[in-house]
Amino acid sequence: MSQGSNFVDYVKICCRSGKGGAGSAHLHRDKHTSMGGPDGGDGGRGGHVIVKGNAQLWTLLHLKFRKHVIAGEGDAGGSSHSSGKTGRDEILEVPLGTICKDAETDEVLFEITTDGETRILTSGGRGGQGNAHFKSATNQTPRFAQPGEPGLEKWNILELKLLADVGLVGFPxxxxxxxxxxxxxxxxEIADYAFTTLVPNLGIVSYRDNRSFVMADIPGIIEGASQGKGLGIRFLRHIERNSVLLxxxxADTNRSIKEEYDILLNELEQYNPELMHKPRVLAVTKGDLLDDELQAEMKAQVPTDIPSVxxxxVAQKGITELKDMVWQAINK
Structure with a gap:
């Protein structure tokens, strides 16, 4: 098996934050004071469910089997104005490029893009105020305090979009x-049949002078992917994050090169018109099947509004020119 079985780019998780602790309604007593004033402390806040970016992670696999995440409850306030302890926070580490959504409304809450970035997914309940807060001129000894706020329980979706410099776009x-x-x-995994790649593969491509860029092989688009056919939509979302589309x-396509390119372009446009603004490079592959005459003939069919090679x-032909073109497109 390839890394395919371990690549998880979508998880649905139930997050429950902690309940806040109750405030205390204690009245001060000691050997000199039989009827003191209020000295009840505040309750501690409930634990948050927090999402944290981790650049070492590539997938959401470690969260795949965690259906419920439950943060700790805050402790109640004590006497002598002592506050209750804050509930335990639950921290979910995620790869960069993870989007957090509300599962019910599908609304995007936020996106994690930098290492160490933390965002609260579900807030813990506030702790209740102790009776010391409620003392007034007319009520010197309030015998009540606030209860803590309940925690929240929500279903959330974590979705990963790969961050890469170059996305490969083509049919299976x-x-x-x-x-x-x-x-x-x-x-x-490489084989001569459609849909060999079922998960996006990432590779680091080294370039001149010790520079490099990240390339993502995104599973093949088929006509109708934008309507959700085949493996379509799930993979098109990875393309959104690439800065250059290759x-x-x-060369052995049944259609003309321009036709095939137009179909690919159309799929992307149907899915998200903003993708049309990304820099593009065209590579005609399997060039080892062509002799010079055939190649010259095919060159005439290549769209002129895009750099092509x-x-x-297999024969390592045109690879250096391709890297140069891609590097220029990334750094435009």
């Missing part, structure tokens, strides 16, 4: 995994 079997395996140390069209991952 366009040679995306092969290119990634040649360019980087990633070891994607379109890949195989003929490559062969």
């Amino acid at each position: 079997n366009a040679g995306k995994s092969t290119l990634l395996s040649v360019l980087s140390a990633a070891k994607p 379109f890949m069209v195989p 003929f490559i062969s991952s």
